[in-house]
Amino acid sequence: MAAFDSDSRATSRTVLPADVTTVAAGATGAELALQASRALFSHAPAVVLVGDQDQASMANAGAAAVELGVPVLLTTAEDATAAALREELARLAPETLIPVGDAAAGWAKEHPVEGAEVQAYQAGKLPRLGAAAPLDKLLVLALDRPEAAAATATAKASRAQVLVIKDPDPRADDEVIKTIAARQSTHVLGLGSAFGPADRLRNRIDTAATGILLPGGRQVVFPNRRMIALYGHPGDAGLGSLGEQPVDKAVTRARKVAAQYSALVKEPVVPAFEIITTVASSDPGPDGDYSNESTVEHLRPWVDAAGRAGIYVLLDLQPGRTDFLTQAKRYAELLKQPHVGLALDPEWRLAPHQIHMVQIGSVSGNEINKTAAWLAELTRANRLPQKILMLHQFRTDMITGRSAIDTSADELSVVIHADGFGSAGEKMATWDNVRAGAPAQVWWGWKNFYDEDKPTFSPKQTFAVEPSPVFVSYQ
Structure with missing residues (x-):
């Protein structure tokens, strides 16, 4: 079949992926280019070729593919990939191959494709093709990396909405979040296994797509912020x-304390409230659990004021003889707010025979996992930004089976908060222990005590601890 001439109006046939969300697996540039072509085109009257190591020709190849509305594929000396390339060319059934650069020209000469002629690349003298149907309901995510260049060009050639991002998690960038929230896309294709x-x-x-940001930006808690x-x-x-001041003055104080740390790091320093939501009690109370549970109505003014002020909130549980999950569910209404996370304090989690201040409580990794799974599902179901799940600890026996704690939930950022007090040596010993x-996959938190520490660490000393804590609280 002869190559088409400048008057040809042959047209590519694009396809919308069958699944609402698709990940085109691949790590190398050649693999990603093949996956993009398979996902987005059922036929192409022309295909642009470029060598997988020919970075100098990549920009021209990508521009040609976008102008023509056809895929760009990478030639390679690797046998398996070369075989996959020949298979993809047979599927696309092009009439013309357009190699860009010497490597691609050599490959095209050595690997003739039945029914296709080779047309040397000349800038400004590309064939004329008809416009394929735009995939305007498809959002394609591509990483801003050299190995994704060909696949990205193929996505742009399909006339999909293409978003080139630095992090494979779209929640990690304010501008990406803003862009996704503004676009009306029914399907998503991620180019790459990441x-x-x-x-x-x-x-x-x-x-x-909600566009809701955490205090300090983004929808992923850490890294890129301190609290x-x-x-x-x-x-x-x-x-x-x-509790030393009313809520309005607490907002002011939290901001002032956080401001003392701002000059020490490049990332935003966000003020926070850690509110003891259920308070350990020496009295069993009507329900016999040795824990006084605050009402949602009592906490709401603090949570709402924090939200308005750009302050993150942790609801801290001291459950006594009940379990963490039972208490956490009491506060689901507050935890549905995007700036509210959860802290578990095992010191105050009692066994049936224990009494506060007589024994130090503890919790199993299994109970933590059940609570984490519930919090992750609540976050996911309500399309909320990632939440902190904080675990307080100052002795190893406070959390049994800690190595089995599941920290993999994408909706949570797990922080272990070291609560040691006393001299600098005592605090560091607790930290190391x-x-x-x-x-x-855990982050680290540190507590400074105004009265019990001797002396209280300065902001500079606190951030100098290794690893530098992402969360610091003041008691």
């Missing part, structure tokens, strides 16, 4: 710095 699995990408896209918190219970100065043997 975007997978597909159900995780779907949940991330659904969250990004400095006042800890305590509203109206009770004896339980920590938070708690950190030993910790589960993977």
Whole structure:
């Protein structure tokens, strides 16, 4: 079959992926280019070729593919990939191959494709093709990396909405979130294994589409921010710095304390409230659980004021003889707010025979996992930004089976908060002890005590701790 001439109006046939969310797996440039072509085109009257190592020709190849509305594929000396390329060319059934650069020209000469002629690339002298149907309901995510260049050009050639991003998690960038929220896309294609699995990408896209940001930006908690918190219970100065003033003055104080850290790091420093939501009690109370549970109505003014002020909130549980999940569910209404996370304090989680201040409580990794799974599902179902799940600890026996804690939930950022007090040496000993043997994928928090520490660490000393804590609370 002869190559088409300048008057030809042959047209590519684009296809919308069958699944609402698709991840085109692949790591190398050649693999990604093949996957993009398979996902987006059922036929192409021409195909642009470029060598997989020919970076100098990549820009011209991509521009030619976009102008023509056809795929760009990478030639390679690797046998398996070369065979896959020949198979894809047979499927696309092009009339013309347009190699860009010497490597692609050599490959095209050595691997003739039945029914297709080779037309040397000449800038400004490309064939004229008809416009394929635009895939305007498809959002394609591509990473801003050299190996994704050909696949990205193919996506643009399909006339889909293409978003080139630096992080495979679209929740990690304010501008990406804003763009996704503004676009009306029914389908999503992620180019590269880093975007997978597909159900995780779907949940991330659904969250990004809300446009809701955490205090300090983004929808992923850490890295790229620090938090400095006042800890305590509203109206009770004896339980920590938070309760030493009414809510409006607590907002001002939290901002001032956080501001002391701002000059020490490049990332935003966000003020926070850690509110003791259920308070350990020496009295069993009507329900016999040795825990006084605050009402949602009592906490709401603090949570709402924090939200208006750009302050993150952690609801801290001291459950006594009940379990963390039972108490957490009491506050689902507050936890549905995007700036509210959850803290579990095992010191105050009692066994049936234990009494506060007589024994130090503890919790199993299994109970933590059940609570985490519930919180992750609540976050996912309500398309909320990632939430902090904080675990307080100052002795290793406070969390049994800690190595089995599941930190993989994409909806949660797990922080282990070391609560040691005393001299600098005592605090560092607690820090080192708690950190030993910790589960993977956790962040670290640090507590400064105004009265019990001797002396209280300065902001500079606090951030100098290794690893530098992402969350610091003041009691």
